[in-house]
Amino acid sequence: MLHSLVSRWKGVALTLVSVVAVLWLAATEQLGLYINPDYAAFTVVMTIIGGTLALAALALAPVQDDHEHHAVGADDEHEHEHSHHVPAARARRVGPARRRIRTASAIVIVAGAAVALLVLPPATLTARTAIDRDVEVTAAELAADAPSLAGADPSTFDISDWALIANQFDDPAEFGGIKIELAGFVSPVPGDPDDSFYITRFKITHCAIDARPVGVPVHLPGWREQFSVDDWVVGTGELAADPTDQDGLALLPGTVGATDEPGQPYVY
């Protein structure tokens, strides 16, 4: 009973878990934590269609098939590799132990999905991923698609523009004197862990898995006494030659203060 129930309805269960999770994220405007808001409308529409179909399937589909052992699953059939020439026989050879394993793993997947999508609160990526993905490398990569900054209006720059400028320019003259205010979370600068940190944001093209950290180095000796990694801060100041790292610019802060994580923690 349990076996057939699970193998038959796991897909619908996962659909409903995902549908509730996505629609709740959309309703609370947190879909942007996972995907680029440009895709939100499409995602919501398709999710509603999926949810409607799942409910319709519950109402209309037979409770179980007379061929219920044929219900397919990604975790099926690992036992058949060798009996290449007798396919008709293979399908039937599903032992009780294997059935139990299959059912158990399906339950684990559904439960895992429910925990990940329904129980755990939505979260942004942490500074850990920013460190792994190397803030400075991202800034160099951004240069590829950066428009010519000369002549642009600095007041429209977001943190990824400033990160690019801080990384690309060695001469503070070009952008010195422009007061900038940046908010982001704290991640350490690898070469200079005590005197500098990055004000970091994740830049998302499509979804969180392609998130690239962008950060502007802030020169503030002893910052660890005030903030810890992953804290959200707002820093204001001007770009100047980085006192420790001759290559590139750093924000010489006027003020750095703690702030709350914004509703929209990513840049797109």
Add this chain to the structure above:
Amino acid sequence: MSRGSRMSTDHRNPREGDRARQAEGRRFRRGLTATIGVLAGASVLLGAASLTQGPKLADAAIDVERATTLAGSRLVLELNQPVDRVDGDVVVTPDESFELEIDGDRLVVSFDEPLPYDEAVTVTIDGVVGTAQPAAATIEYRFTTADEPVHTLVRRSPEGEPDVVRRSSVGDPTPEDVLEAPRLRSFAHAGDVVVGVAIEDDGSNSLRVAGIGDTTQTIAFPEPGTVNSIGGSTTQPLVAYTFNPAAGDAEPAPQSVLYTLDVSGAAAEPVPVLGPDGTPVTVNDWVFVPGTTSVVVQDVDGAVFLADALGLSPAQPLGTHAELRGMLPGTTDLILADPDRGTILDLETGEARENVLPSAELPDEAYPGHVMQLDDTGTHLLEVLIVSGDGVGSVATEALLARVGEAETVVLHATGADSRRLATCVSPNGRLVAVETAPIGADSDGYPNAPSLVGRLTTIVDIETGEVVLTQNGGSSDWCH
């Protein structure tokens, strides 16, 4: 047995069917093995072939605008792999001095001086060895530097037509009129924006701004007065001018206050430049620092300070000097002159060094005039007046322009006998000079506070070769500020 295969073998007897099936199976396996083999072989060959190639250019970046306005501009050649070393030579055509730096997978060529305008530059780097492959490669990149506009003011009001600011460019000498007003005193440009100083009927001045939006904007001053000195930044969307309120009030208000005008967006308010004490000062001379929003200002007492055009940081004093002689082209090096010595002050580092100009080899009858320094070795342009008497009282003069270097003095340009020189202005990159002339005997146009001659002509001359690049009607080139 599956349905598909049974259909194909049903009509045969079982043994034949088995054999046929085996043959088909062999055929499939042969096809599969051959496909995989060919693909694997191709991958190995292609992989081996690409290992014998040297590094290749993946991307190159140079800001061609910055390259002509600022010294030290960088050509970044990004290769497809990190560079281990460069064994060969670097050749830049036309010949320019540069430095090569290896930074990971990038070769960075920094040009010591601003590059010529509208010039095709080829950089060839031989013997580039990457870390991935042992083979050396030649990296070549070609780019064309930005063109530079040439603006002149054509005063046509004596002929009953409005005055215009005329623009052509070094690469394209076809002129167009960019700003028109009944009477124009002077003008300056920053990028595409041209700001003219118009003379109103009562003799006071107002500003005309063209190049922001479709129509020319007028900026009137709250009190009548005159604009005596106007200039544009070569790199920033900034124009600055000094304003003298018309006399009449008994109040001893500061005269010649320097204002900056941000022309990057919609109409902006002029902002006064404040001295170190935070109040407007009476300005004797001023100059933009290329590549920055800073202005060097000298007040009437000779005190020199560095101010921010946007007023974002307080002014820093730079001491007292007799004369500001401008900036070395494209750099942050400020040329200062005092009666006993000349100084070059690097505004970025604060370092001062002595500035010694080589002396020109001039004939006896030559009278040296205005000096325009081109680089920190002291190479400069010198206006020279040759006065030759025929012994019976009549005196002929000839206006020459000479380039004076450590090694030699070269005459670049001679003003013809039928005209007289009014001004010489070096272009922002230090490669060209605008010589403004008027016919001998030309009438004055009689403009209040800023009279000039009718029929002015501006000739652009290459400082290296002495070639005439273009000539254009009008004068008052804003290269002079």
Add this chain to the structure above:
Amino acid sequence: MTPPTTTTRRRARMTAQSPRRPLGTIGLAIGLAVVALFAAIRILTPEDPGTALADAVQDFVTLSASVVIESLPFVFLGIVLSIAVQLWLPPDFLTRRLPANGFLRRAFISLLGILLPVCECGNVPLARGLLQRGLTVGESMTFLLAAPILNPVTIITTYQAFGWQDGILVWRIVGGFVIANLVGWVFSRHPDPMSLLTPAFQAACAREHADAATTPRRGARMFVEETSAMLPALFVGSAIAGFIQVAVSRDILITLGQNPVLSVFALMLLAFVVALCSNVDVFFVLAFGSTFMPGAIVAFLVFGPMIDVKMLALMRTTFTTRTLVQLTAIVALASAALGLAVNLAA
């Protein structure tokens, strides 16, 4: 042979009184109750768990969830299209209209993606549907491999990202077409194509012909089956992708990526693990565009849509492991050769 499942089936019959009759309103009520329960769990769980999770675990959950949420709409789109094809496309519609010559047939089939703009995650159910509609195994493979690349959404996004730069777009299209047809040709020579399929899928094929239920019920049943096949695989694949993102240092891949040979394999490996949808993977690889060679990017963009962690898991629902190994070998070698050739010429 007496299949052991006969007893299972009998037992199942005994427990549920009338297994083939749908639940009707009761089912709908159960569904709504489950939705309400899930919603209640979601709404009632505290928003801020404090620092209950280590950063790595937190990021793993976030990354995996983002892949699920990103892919889900495309999966639903694929399932909807697949059901539509199966319900309303007459059984012989495709076979009648396609050219008889094998090469031409496969060439036509590889262009079907233009009419059915589905991302690769949605293509497995669609290919399964086509297989049940009379396409041969080789032809369905051609469709499965070509459709993610030769579809309008993918082509447009690739053009947006790279334009004509380095011929990346052209090589992606040409490479996808050629490899898909090559694979189709190789497997079309198989003497016993049905043995390439998993037994469960063959059984589904067999049952399909005997199904006489009404259209809505068949559609509903297909939805149940497709989601049961697709979604566990999607969740597992996403979890693997998320895990590798957290566990493998990106530095390693990036260092490799500047070598003209290793970069190709590095990006193919990256394509394999990140398992992004083909119509969005260009935006991901654009981040590497400045550090990786064009050939590596082409290999990423050709190999990724055809083979990756998630796709293998999904394709396991249809093809046997042995078949997938052969398929993967051909696709991987062909993509690598293409990438190396582009690097050589670039």
